[in-house]
Amino acid sequence: MKCKICKETAVVALRSHNAAFCAECYKDFFARQVERGIESQKLFTREEKILVALSGGKDSLALMLELARQGYNVTGLHIDLGIPGSSPAARGVVERFCARHGLKLMVKEMAAEGLAIPDVKERLRRPVCSACGKIKRHFFNKAALDGGFDALATGHNLDDEAARLFSNTLRWDTAYLSDQGPRLDGEDGFARKVKPLWRLTEFETANYAFLMGIEHHYAPCPYSPGASFTTLKGLLQRLEAAMPGRKLDFYQGFLKRGRPVFARREEEEGLELAPCESCGYPTSSGDLCGVCRIREALKEAQA
Ligand code: AMP
Ligand code: FES
Ligand code: ZN
Secondary structure, three states, X not given: OEOOOOOOEOOEEEXXXXXXXXXXXXXXXXXXXXXXXXXXOOXXXXXXXXXXXXXXXXXXXXXXXXXXXXXXEEEEXXXXXXXXXXXXXXXXXXXXXXXXXXXXXXXXXXXXXXXXXXXXXXXXXXXXXXXXXXXXXXXXXXXXXHOOOOEEEOOOOHHHHHHXXXXXXXXXXXXXXXXXXXXXXXXXXXXXXXXXXXXXXXXXXXXXXXXXXOOOOOOOOOOOOOOOOHHHHHHHHHHHHHXXXXXXXXXXXXXXXXXXXXXXXXXXXXXXXXXXXXXXXXXXXXXXXHHHHHHHHHHHHHO
């Protein structure tokens, strides 16, 4: 097979784009998709300060490297969850990656906040993954606001986004459907959140990470039964195999024609946000925000 661009021997074939590429032209293809993803959804500009959440997985590292290559003003943020065995390995990968490429990095330790995930797990007596997700999102947001960043970027890819959309659609969760997307605007107390890899699949990102020599962290979290949306991702994969390109069409079609309808509806119904009584962060869940509720539960369990 030959590269569509330069006719050298191809190393990657993409059915959804009806194309094959050599290593160099593939990197250009990847860069163009990231650029289109950013520009078409007006995610951010080169004048803005972007905080990139780095888990140690290939998606967020690939994102960070590509944004830096394109001249964006990026700083990494790693949340050290304090899980023995898995967190030190993830943190090591992120630290080596940033040092190797000369990229700025901030590390936030959950143990120092009294929120090391094993402690949360032991005391909460319910699955820890949703609490962990809440904690991560809270500290992403806090770090972005405290540091004066214009946006917080995560490594979510097209497979993540399409599976989440599929899941929201299966439940007709109109609240989630109203603001799912690669750009969630900032508002009082919330930083803008962006997902610049939304046009690229897991396979495409993995290829880029491999070609760029990115070392990444495989050790799965010992507490999660598996990656999220595994079944839905599998179904979408089969759809994509039978009808190449459908996954991106599904997601893009939603952004163009689905989301605006749900967004109008949610605006009419309105969601009341009030500052958390303990930490001041905006919340819709009553007096205390999700993370302060977790802190309270930990205190009760300790007492
Ligand atoms: P996941 O939900 O684990 O698939 O992660 C989705 C995205 O969240 C990743 O691509 C990262 O951008 C970010 N992320 C997840 N875990 C961490 C972490 N411990 N520290 C910083 N960012 C993270
Ligand atoms: Fe948070 Fe596993 S990464 S519970
Ligand atoms: Zn709070």
